[in-house]
Amino acid sequence: IVMTQSPLSLPVTPGEPASISCKSSQSLLHSNGDTCLDWYLQKPGQSPQLLIYLGSNRASGVPDRFSGSGSGTNFTLKISRVEAEDVGVYYCMQVLQTPLIFGGGTKVEIK
Amino acid sequence: EVQLVESGGGLIQPGRSLRLSCAASGFIVSSIPMTWVRQAPGKGLEWVSSIYSGGRTAYADSVEGRFTISTDSSKNTLYLQMNSLRAEDTAVYYCARGSRSSGRDKWGQGTLVIVSS
Numbered sequence: 001i002v003m004t005q006s007p008l009s010l011p012v013t014p015g016e017p018a019s020i021s022c023k024s025s026q027s028l029l030h031s032n033g034d035t036c037l038d039w040y041l042q043k044p045g046q047s048p049q050l051l052i053y054l055g056s057n058r059a060s061g062v063p064d065r066f067s068g069s070g071s072g073t074n075f076t077l078k079i080s081r082v083e084a085e086d087v088g089v090y091y092c093m094q095v096l097q098t099p100l101i102f103g104g105g106t107k108v109e110i111k
Numbered sequence: 112e113v114q115l116v117e118s119g120g121g122l123i124q125p126g127r128s129l130r131l132s133c134a135a136s137g138f139i140v141s142s143i144p145m146t147w148v149r150q151a152p153g154k155g156l157e158w159v160s161s162i163y164s165g166g167r168t169a170y171a172d173s174v175e176g177r178f179t180i181s182t183d184s185s186k187n188t189l190y191l192q193m194n195s196l197r198a199e200d201t202a203v204y205y206c207a208r209g210s211r212s213s214g215r216d217k218w219g220q221g222t223l224v225i226v227s228s
Contacts, residue, residue, distance in 0.1 A: 030211075038214045040156070047205055047221055048148070048156060053214025060216070091156055095211045098169035100146070100158040
């Protein structure tokens with residue numbers, strides 16, 4: 001499975017919305033109905049942190065300005081109103097099967 | 112509190128072996144799927160290996176046959192035994208816990224492995 005993220009870089013204005021796309025080369029729909037895609041954020045100098053699992057479930061402690069959507073092969077992470085603390089590199093990852101594959105990452109920075 | 116602390120990284124010559132450890136606290140390491148992910152300098156994240164309840168393991172093609180993932184219940188620790196190291200194995204190695212149904216919800220701080228002569 002190949003994971004393709006876009007854009008590579010995303011300059012954002014605080015308070016404005018932002019959107020990141022992730023496309024997979026094959027459907028990430030599990031036979032049990034789960035959408036097998038996670039989103040992670042790696043802030044500068046930090047370890048990755050889980051934002052969204054199974055396509056649209058926010059992880060514990062993740063602000064509700066983050067949302068995940070999509071199905072099949074097309075997925076989107078949206079930030080409703082970007083805050084300065086949201087800068088970093090965002091990765092999608094397919095978890096349908098091994099090898100688990102990350103997207104190439106989208107670097108979000110403040111304009 | 113759930114915590115993961117990696118150790119064991121360092122500078123190692125090509126062809127040599129190294130064992131990384133990931134000490135877990137706040138949960139039982141053998142009861143939850145565990146994963147190693149690495150990040151080469153200036154690059155993105157790369158899945159390396161996972162171990163699942165019951166002992167099933169999976170590896171990236173790039174490390175299959177050279178790396179071995181395991182857990183020690185008595186020490187509540189995850190390991191990654193890395194043999195026949197290559198320059199391209201140079202990276203920060205992170206351990207993470209979690210399954211498909213929960214996401215990798217807790218990560219360690221990472222340990223740096225540099226393979227160089």
